[in-house]
Amino acid sequence: MPGLHESIPMIILKNVTLRRGSKVLLDSTSVTLNPGEKVGLVGRNGAGKSSLFAVLNGTLHEDGGEFSIPAQWRMAQVAQDMPETEQSATDFVIEGDTTLLAAQLEVTAAEASDDGMRMAHAYMALHDAGAHDAPARAQALILGLGFSVAELDRPVNSFSGGWRMRLQLARALMCPSDLLLLDEPTNHLDLDALVWLEAWLKNYNGTIVVISHDREFLDSITNVTLHIDNAKLVRYGGNYSKFEDMRAEQLILQQAAQAKQQEKIEHLQKFINRFKAKASKAKQAQSRVKALERMEKIAPVLADAEFQFEFKEPSNLPNPMLTMSEASFGYPAMDDAPAGTPPTVIVQNVSRSVLAGQRIGILGANGQGKSTLVKTIAGALQPLSGEIITGKGLNIGYFSQQELDVLRPDDNPLDHMIRLARDTPLALRPSYKECCEQGLRNFLGTFNFSGDMVKQAVGSMSGGEKARLVLCMIVWQRPNLLLLDEPTNHLDLATREALSVALNExxxxxxxxxxxxxxxxxxCDEFWLVSRGGVKDFEGDLDDYQVYLLDEARRRREEAAAAQKK
Structure with missing residues (x-):
């Protein structure tokens, strides 16, 4: 790594060129990142965001130009491997503190050397590294990321993959650092853990570079946006929304004369006006009005996105869509459980209806039963008691968090669509034209599966491409009720915007x-809160909900601290 401007504590890329194979990702581009800046790294999929991260962490070297990073800076990032260890969650996260780990090793070596002076220095370094409060610091991170007090001492390998990745994130936050690299840190988080992470990162004193497709997360923590555009690094002062504003102004100047662009903008304008007029004056709906006004402001950026789609008009709209009567949700006892083992009830005594045209956001802290509620409405689980009465002609489109795992890795998108068409009851199938092979190919093309991609094995696709395929399959079915459980986990910003527009229409x-x-x-125009075994209306908006989540997280930490003292 060249020692360019070593005396200046900043990250400098000067005329850097970066290639992956024959593709030029960065072409003689320059940028400077200053100490303490919180940088959002954005750009289309394949633009080179992860490759630039690899340059920053030293696993990839520039093909031309000069790159420097202060030699004294300590770096932390989230390990991408799935940890396999019997260590407790707490001990695993404590080991992320590399300074503490080094101090502990020095104490062991000093004690073995029988050198009194060395031992004195080693004990002092161990104290300075925070050995006395390391378990408390680690547990605060673990609880903040959504684990329960009972899980603090559980072995790491007893958790599912998503929870183990949360522990990797906690381990990275535990590491003292001057530069923190975060690549999609929100992917495995619920909203309560995400709100906690934002609060933590706002108090971080070092430099952050983050790749994320969550615009509000970027808005909350970043003050610089670095855009990879046409193999150049373009630096913008401000968060993601400020970047969009500036980019929208540029695009208006560049593309004012393009008829196709204007057509897209007019389409966006039409739907924005329509839904702004329809939105109620309730506090919850005001967030939606503001979001639509934001879309109006950045219409050129949205129109510039390479991907758009729409849901077909449902063939009928039963009203109510469904009615839950004294319904309880949860999981039956396992087949190998002792006789008489009761089911696990998570949410109970729910009596509610879902009406035609309702747009409901389901809120609730991690583990309260949001996914269980949605799974049961979708029919993937049966209610433990009570009943769910469905309206005549109800046709549910269900996007599950695990939906991507259900795709067959050896099959291609066309195989999936042919199977879907074959398995869909005749009464619910679209026209023959849309069910024949060419019709299915055409439909896949509207979701950017064209040419050879329709024959590409799903197992070789990215998470974003798999999520797009699942959305494609749902849209083809022409549902009248959409149940969406974390649909954006693998979607880039452009596809998230396309989904937002499609859902509004x-x-x-x-x-x-x-x-x-x-x-x-x-x-969403209204919110349901799943909490403490029940479902109720949430009267506030999402800002009020974030306060609620932070209060809940504080309560959990206080419970953990009280348990430690016993």
Whole structure:
């Protein structure tokens, strides 16, 4: 790594060129990042965001130009491997503190050397590294990221993959650092953990470079936006929304004469005006009005996105869509459980209806039962008691968090669509033209699956491409009720915006679980709160909900501290 301007504590790229194979990702581009800046790294998929991260962490070297980073800076990032260890969650996260780990090793070596002076220095360094409060610091991180007090001592390998990745994130936050690299840190988080992470990062004193497709997360923590555009690094002062504003102004100047662009903008304008007029004056709906006004402001940026789609008009709209009567939700006892083992009840005594055209955001802290509620409405689980009465002609489109795992890795998108067409009851199938192979190919093309991609094995696709395929399959079915459980986890910003526009134009009902607050704000007119075994209306807006989540997180930490003292 060249020692350019070593005396200046900043990250400098000067005329850097970066290639992956024959593709030029960065072409003789320059940028400077200053100490303490919080940088959002954005750009289309494949633009080179992850490759630039690899340059920053030293695993990839520039092909031309000069790159420097202060030699004394300590770096932290989230390990991408799935940890396999019997260590407790607490001990695993403590080991992320590399300074403490080094101090502990020095104490062991000093004690073995029988050198009194060395031992004195080693004990002092151990104290300075925070050995006395390391367990408390680690547990605060673990609890903040959504784990329960009972899980603090559980072995790491007893958790599912998503929870183990949360522990990797906690481990990275535990590491003392001057530069923190975060690549999609929100992917495995619920909204409560996301709100906590934002608060933590706001108090971080070092430099952050983050790749994220969550616009509100970027808005909350970043003050610089670095855009990879046409193999150049373009620096903007401000968060993601400020970047969009400036980019929208540029695009207006560049593309004012393009008829196609104007057509897209006019289409956006039409739907924005329509839904602004329809939105109620309730506090919750005001967030949606503001989100639509935001879309109006950045219409050129949205129109510039390479991907758009729409939900077809449902063939009918039963009203109510469904009615829950004294329904309880949870999981039956396992087949191998002792006789008489009761089911696990998570949410109970729910009596509610979902009406035609309702747009409901489902809120609730981690583990309260949001996904269980949605799974049961979708029919993937049966109610433990009570009943769910469905309206005549109800046709549910369900996006599950695990939906991507259900795709067959050896099959291609066309195989999936042919199977879907074959398995869909005749009464619910679209026209023959849309069910024949060419019709299915054409439909896949509207979701950017064209040419050879329709024959590409799903197992070789990215998470974003798999999520797009699942959305494609749902749209093809022409549902009148959409149940969406974290649909944006693998979607880039452009596809998230396309989903937001499509959901706003959708004529049916929507029930949405998401940690993407921008999506919740722009789509939902009302919120249900799943909490402490029940479901009730949440009267506030998403800002009020964030306060509620922070209060809940504080309560959990206080419970953990009290448990430690016993």
């Amino acid at each position: 959708f004529e049916g009902s929507v029930m949405l679980v998401s940690h993407d607050r921008a999506l919740l704000r722009s789509v």
